[in-house]
Amino acid sequence: MNQKLREWADHRTGLETAVRSFLYEKIPASSGWHQVFGSVAVFLFMVQAFTGILLAVNYAPTPGDAYYSLRYIITELTGGSIIHNLHHWTASAMIIFVVLHMAQVFLYGAYKKPREATWIVGVILMLVTFAFGLTGYLLPWDNKAYWGTVVTTQIAAKAPLVGPYLSRLMGGEGPIGVVTFARFYALHVMLLPAIIITLIIFHIYLVRKHGVAPAPGDQGPEKSFFPEQIYKDTVAMFVMFAVLFLLAVTVQAPLERLADPTDKNYIPRPEWYFLFLFQLLKYLPGQLEAFGAIVLPGIVIATLIAVPFLDRGNVLRLAKRTTAMAAIALALAGWGGLTLAAIASKPETQTVLGLTEDGVPESWTQLLPEELAGIGYFRQEGCASCHRVGGLGNEIGPDLTKTADKRDVKWLMQHFKKPSSSVPGSPMPAVRLTDFQLYQLSIFILKLTPANAAAFQSAPDYAVKGAILYSESGCSECHTVNGEGMELAPPLNAVRDRRTKEWIIQHFRDPQKMSPKTIMDPYPFGPENMENITKYLLSLPPF
Amino acid sequence: MAAVDSPDRRRFHVVVIYGLWSLISGALSVPAFIYLFWPPIAKKKEDWVEVGDLAQLPERIPEERSFQRMRKDGWKLTSEKASVLVTRTSNNEVVAFSPVCTHLGCSVRWAPDRDSFYCPCHNSTFAVDGKVTGGPAPRPLDRYEVKVEKGKIFVGHEPKT
Numbered sequence A: 001m002n003q004k005l006r007e008w009a010d011h012r013t014g015l016e017t018a019v020r021s022f023l024y025e026k027i028p029a030s031s032g033w034h035q036v037f038g039s040v041a042v043f044l045f046m047v048q049a050f051t052g053i054l055l056a057v058n059y060a061p062t063p064g065d066a067y068y069s070l071r072y073i074i075t076e077l078t079g080g081s082i083i084h085n086l087h088h089w090t091a092s093a094m095i096i097f098v099v100l101h102m103a104q105v106f107l108y109g110a111y112k113k114p115r116e117a118t119w120i121v122g123v124i125l126m127l128v129t130f131a132f133g134l135t136g137y138l139l140p141w142d143n144k145a146y147w148g149t150v151v152t153t154q155i156a157a158k159a160p161l162v163g164p165y166l167s168r169l170m171g172g173e174g175p176i177g178v179v180t181f182a183r184f185y186a187l188h189v190m191l192l193p194a195i196i197i198t199l200i201i202f203h204i205y206l207v208r209k210h211g212v213a214p215a216p217g218d219q220g221p222e223k224s225f226f227p228e229q230i231y232k233d234t235v236a237m238f239v240m241f242a243v244l245f246l247l248a249v250t251v252q253a254p255l256e257r258l259a260d261p262t263d264k265n266y267i268p269r270p271e272w273y274f275l276f277l278f279q280l281l282k283y284l285p286g287q288l289e290a291f292g293a294i295v296l297p298g299i300v301i302a303t304l305i306a307v308p309f310l311d312r313g314n315v316l317r318l319a320k321r322t323t324a325m326a327a328i329a330l331a332l333a334g335w336g337g338l339t340l341a342a343i344a345s346k347p348e349t350q351t352v353l354g355l356t357e358d359g360v361p362e363s364w365t366q367l368l369p370e371e372l373a374g375i376g377y378f379r380q381e382g383c384a385s386c387h388r389v390g391g392l393g394n395e396i397g398p399d400l401t402k403t404a405d406k407r408d409v410k411w412l413m414q415h416f417k418k419p420s421s422s423v424p425g426s427p428m429p430a431v432r433l434t435d436f437q438l439y440q441l442s443i444f445i446l447k448l449t450p451a452n453a454a455a456f457q458s459a460p461d462y463a464v465k466g467a468i469l470y471s472e473s474g475c476s477e478c479h480t481v482n483g484e485g486m487e488l489a490p491p492l493n494a495v496r497d498r499r500t501k502e503w504i505i506q507h508f509r510d511p512q513k514m515s516p517k518t519i520m521d522p523y524p525f526g527p528e529n530m531e532n533i534t535k536y537l538l539s540l541p542p543f
Numbered sequence B: 001m002a003a004v005d006s007p008d009r010r011r012f013h014v015v016v017i018y019g020l021w022s023l024i025s026g027a028l029s030v031p032a033f034i035y036l037f038w039p040p041i042a043k044k045k046e047d048w049v050e051v052g053d054l055a056q057l058p059e060r061i062p063e064e065r066s067f068q069r070m071r072k073d074g075w076k077l078t079s080e081k082a083s084v085l086v087t088r089t090s091n092n093e094v095v096a097f098s099p100v101c102t103h104l105g106c107s108v109r110w111a112p113d114r115d116s117f118y119c120p121c122h123n124s125t126f127a128v129d130g131k132v133t134g135g136p137a138p139r140p141l142d143r144y145e146v147k148v149e150k151g152k153i154f155v156g157h158e159p160k161t
Helices: A003-011 A017-025 A034-055 A065-075 A080-108 A117-134 A142-158 A163-171 A180-211 A226-248 A273-282 A286-308 A321-342 A371-381 A410-418 A435-447 A455-459 A461-472 A499-507 A527-538 B009-036
Strands: B048-053 B064-075 B074-088 B095-097 B110-113 B114-117 B132-134 B146-149 B152-156
Touching: A003 A017, A017 A226, A034 A080, A034 B009, A065 A080, A080 A117, A080 A226, A080 A273, A080 A321, A080 B009, A117 A180, A117 A273, A117 A286, A142 A163, A142 A180, A142 A286, A142 A371, A226 B009, A273 A286, A273 A321, A371 A435, A371 A461, A371 B009, A410 A435, A461 A527, A499 A527, B048 B064, B048 B074, B064 B110, B074 B152, B095 B146, B095 B152
Parallel strands: none
Antiparallel strands: B048 B152, B064 B074, B074 B095, B110 B114, B146 B152
């Protein structure tokens, strides 16, 4: 019955016959483990298609939303981070295996007549794989994606002759926005998959048409593709998959903060497989940039395509293919050297004062200098040894995060001077500070809520001491911070975007030297104070 | 070469091929299944919205009150207008019904002439306590959580189904 049904179906569809002739294809006796790379590359593409479709069902392909939907996939959907990580790590693995496959074919001279077309399609497949990497890089829409793609599009715009057209095709010049994003997305999920699937089918068809290339002198009886070679392919795929799956479970693919086109401190770096090109551009002067970024890779690609026509001799044993080996060694050395140089020259990420790891201003930077100075007196007087603030401190006195709706500055200052006068029987000792210091302490305490207390208390020492110095020196008589102060002199928010630390220090010592028309007096602070106040000023976010 | 073709060797190859492919398919489909079918990890929010004074609510005459609520829609948090039908029962308790018909989701309103909630789409009617009194509706109106504090009525963010 089963047999009859199969025959009936095969007679109508021819599927069984097709699968059989695919599986039982005869391959040379010399086939073996060295030929698994191509199969693994196709397998990795299938993993990418599978995880890519899964990502797409919860992904919003527009700037902004792209980032938030990806974060939703990673943080709120169970299994989402594994799928995203798998897509991320497999992308790199696919590049590796496509290149390994090409290197193997090159070393064995398997591109020789009549397999020239197979080779050329293979070169194009490698380029398409790179294009996947390039377009996919933008899709998370984090800072890395944005800035990396800014560089890519600028390079493309510099291409001789076609530059302006390429640039327009990628959504126009100027900052990357919705148009570029939509085009990269369309390439990544529609055009490139269509191209790669067509070419993979064509590539495999050509391999079948010409047969797997035998090693020179291969006299042995032919083997069957199934199960011998498929067994080797499967083991290789499984090993690779196990590695990638482990990576996906243990190593989170990076997702930086939301793309910020105004971030001047971000140093873009491409994905590792493009680092060599990135490094190469560093060595070339401006006018040679287009040469390094477009012409040179163009020559390399043209040479790769021409390989079967340049090398037309008889197929030699692997050990005798010294030129091919030298070429591979040279390519590896060039690529490896440039990549290592790029890794070694990785600039230290500049730590911007007053920003959290996510790059948002710390909440204490939103305080006025007087309020921040209040934290200093709060610490100096040891208020937390009796009062509870945001889960820290003892519970002898009342919780200070609940003061604001009951008390005001006047009450607090009175209370500090003589605690028992306002709270009869209070065991609190008087706070011996000047009126101005007590005022600063009061306004800080009135700012406290259960929600902000811990964040405010994390204000670093330099900021607190810098703020005290700022208040005592009367800086606000001319400058503003967070909108408070007189506007006689430049506002100090975001001064880090305009001046360096050295400049500010020099300016304190000799204002007229740095800005000749200023009426500011010199402030020759001691080394520690100078360090504190400059660091505090550098921590001020844009207002 | 003869050894390679032996039946034992061949059987070993086939078993390994099927075994490894099953492992790969499993490792891919289990996370995919969870990813597609598990609900998102939601952060539980217990927010209350004020919908008016108890004193101004007449007894046994439902009134529609609207409010703004934040709704989590995938990766988006959207602010939307929502409304409830609040009723003061005889023993001074407040009930809040969702104005969404349990039949096919049309808007239900209070019809004083029928002394019931009425859905204009398919003529479902609900008594003042939300029970179905006529039409195709399959279950009573959904209720919101309600609390009264200092004379103000508060309802939960979403109806409890």
